[in-house]
Amino acid sequence: MxxxxxxxxxxxxxxxxxxxxxxxxxxxxxxxxxxxxxxxxxxxxxxxxxxxxxxxxxxxxxxxxxxHADAYVVHREGAGQAVLVGAPNAGKSSLMHALTQAHARVGDYPFTTQLPQPAMMPFEDIQVQLVDLPPVSPGATPAWLRGLVHEADLLLLVIDLDTDPTADLQLVLGELAGLHVAACPPASDATPAQSYATPAQTGEALDPKRALVVGTRLDLPAADDGAGLLRLELADGLPLLRTSAATGRGLHDLRERIVAALDVVRVYAKPPGRPADMTRPFVLPRGATVEHLADAVHHEVRERLQYAVRWPANAAPIRVAHHYELCDGDVIELHTA
Ligand SMILES: Nc1nc2c(ncn2[C@@H]2O[C@H](COP(=O)(O)OP(=O)(O)OP(=O)(O)O)[C@@H](O)[C@H]2O)c(=O)[nH]1
Ligand SMILES: [Mg+2]
Structure with a gap:
């Protein structure tokens, strides 16, 4: 922020x-x-x-x-939205299914997915919205993908590790550039600000978007070599997560990295004199303050906010300023006039 x-x-x-x-x-x-x-x-x-x-x-x-454009609009829900972008048959729908348990259509032929398919990925006490998309490929990337990709909080670049992953990565980055987007490492990966665009398009103004590269089919024999090649290609830029939807390998790590990449904090609001509801956190962008929390509770709470008290787990409650920057897990009591 x-x-x-x-x-x-x-x-x-x-x-x-x-x-x-x-x-x-x-x-x-x-x-x-x-x-x-x-x-x-x-x-x-x-x-x-x-x-x-x-x-x-x-x-x-x-x-x-x-x-009738409604089919192409995905209403945002949960702690953040990550969209799956990849070449035909890369394993997007299978990955989506494995992460969310939603029944995505999976087919062993390309272009199985035709419309955006949202589903929620549970993680601890929050849910992240994942959106499965039709494949990108030269000449066949649907124009309406542009809005969804620009709106998303995070891109998951889905790459088949089993067959020519470096070519697939270039294809995906090229199609993203065509949608005026450059993939960047998320802030949580503490890499230098760096974005990826194919040389042909670098003259254009591209919107930077946080992205993780997700390798699929790790269960297949050629995948380890594929991952090695891809890692070389990515150097110290975009992070690579290796997964198999077939065996479930790497999915736990991927869930954690998706949430970390969203760069949000979970904050529990405590009404004065009552315990905090620890099951329903407010999810706010990292850097959000007590004032932002009050606004998220209700704009009237922000307007009438007098002071706030932070309740640490194992220490005495302490008053915090309106501009106190919230930490993940904070319990905050808001006092209004
Ligand atoms: N062995 C193995 N096969 C996989 C894995 N993930 C996907 N597949 C297979 O790959 C094929 C394509 O998977 P999909 O998930 O439909 O791929 P997609 O990227 O959604 O395809 P489109 O929607 O057509 O772009 C299916 O036959 C899947 O069973 C995996 O992790 N391991
Ligand atoms: Mg699909």
Missing amino acids: PANLPPDYYAAESDFRAATTPGAKRAALERMLAIMPHHKGTDHLRAELRSRMAKLGQEISRQHAGG
Whole structure:
């Protein structure tokens, strides 16, 4: 979350969240963009807001045209959204099924998946939304993938380790560049800011998106060599997670890395005089403060917030400032006037 955003910005952001129509959402985004200061720290956020505005614009025009575009819209749910991007037959639907237990259509022929298929991946006390997508391939990548890829919090680049993984990686990165997206290592991987784009497209302005490379078919004999080649290709950039949907190997690690890459914190709100509900955390972007938590509880709680108390597990409660940066697992009591 970029620093130094003025309070008006958060008010507009709160209007955006409360808005129920694409028109109202777009109006709030316009205000957020107008208020936001221009500096390096806000570049990503500006790009993100612009891409959301573009998407809302498309949605509005579709509504006006009375089109049936709903099948291509995935309503965001849970702690974050990760989309599966990969070549035909890479193993996306199988991976999705293994991670969520949802019944994705799996076929041993390419282009089995035609529409975006969301399902929730449970992890400890939160759920992450995964979206299975149709394959990308030169000339056959559906144009509507662009909105979904730009909207996502995280990309899972699904690569078959068993057959020519480096060629598949280049194909996927090339198609992403065609959608104006460059895959970047997530902040949680503590690698230098680095993005991947094929040389042919580097002249274009690409939106950076956090991504993990997920190798599939680790159970097959050629997969170890494939993973080795892929690791060389990736050098110290995008992280590679090796998995098998057939045996379940690597899936636990992948779940953890997906959640880490979302860069969120779980915070439990405690009403004064009552215990906190430890089963339903508020999930907020890392860097969120007590004020953001209050806003997530209710915008009135933020407006009427007097002070907050943090309840550590094994120590006395302690008062924290409105701008206290929340840590994963914090229990916070909000006192309002
Ligand atoms: N041995 C093995 N086979 C797998 C694994 N994952 C997927 N497969 C097989 O690979 C084939 C394709 O899997 P899908 O999950 O449908 O692939 P997809 O990427 O969703 O394919 P499209 O939707 O057509 O792009 C199926 O026959 C799967 O059974 C794996 O981990 N190990
Ligand atoms: Mg599929």
